[in-house]
Amino acid sequence: MNAATHDIIALQDLRVTCLVGIHPHERITPQPLVVQLKLYFERKPGHFGRTLAESLDYGFVCGDVAFLLEAAQFQLLETAVEAICATLLMTPPPDRPSIRPDAVEVSIQKPQALGGKAVPVVTVLRHSEEMQYGIEYNDFGHVDILHENQDCGVYLLHIPAGGQIPAHIHKFMGEAELVMSRGLLLQGQPIDGGIAHLWPLEFVHQYDNPTDTTRTILCVNRPKFDPADEIAVPVPETWPDPRPHRKRFFGLETNLKP
DSSP: OOTTTEEEEEEEEEEEEEOOOSSGGGGTSOEEEEEEEEEEEEOOTTTTTSSGGGSOOHHHHHHHHHHHHHHHOOSOHHHHHHHHHHHHTSOOOTTSOOOOOSEEEEEEEOTTTTTTSOOOEEEEEEEGGGOOOEEEEOSSSEEEEEEEOSSOEEEEEEEOTTOEEEEEEOSSOEEEEEEOSTTOEETTEEOOTTEEEEEOTTOOEEEEOOSSSOEEEEEEEESSOOGGGOEEOOOOSSOOOOGGGEEEOSSSOSOOOO
């Protein structure tokens, strides 16, 4: 895979600070990672990227990758790069039109791991035809199972037009959710694309899709999803405030204050 056969969109030196590693101190103190990305597309001389729907928005790519690294709290760089590749090579959802890359190369550096003696780097190249995704149908719509490992599961939730993810809590699973586009309601209020929530345990949350298009949410569960811990609850008289658990990963601002 090279520029002779493919066009490339690259993101260089994406820096993300997150919990990552297997040692006890690494599970307490966040540390920086440096990510290099290359996305390969079939060559179309004179016709590449006439619109974003015929290319991709690298702001979305940057936000999705940063969200995955912060939300998943990976133990190994190896599982992190696999999860990133699986997410970037998924079929683009209907509310985020773009073309699917033919391949993705991901490299992650962990500059503080060896105290400056050396910088460990993990690099993988994955092709779209290599990817195998699961699918699960449920009461609210369906879920694409993008990646599961010993740390977490990564899922794309599809909420159909007029659909709803009813009010629920989790008692054991950590959950983070990134809204992929505008149009959804969270707790009955509009929620912008690019905003994520890292939900505390037992925090009631509900999504509604009042639009005429399927809307999607990128979800990370730690550990991987357990249906027994998706606990339906009555709609509260007063919704808990989600803003303290909120962060923007793409959009007009790089961070969103509560």
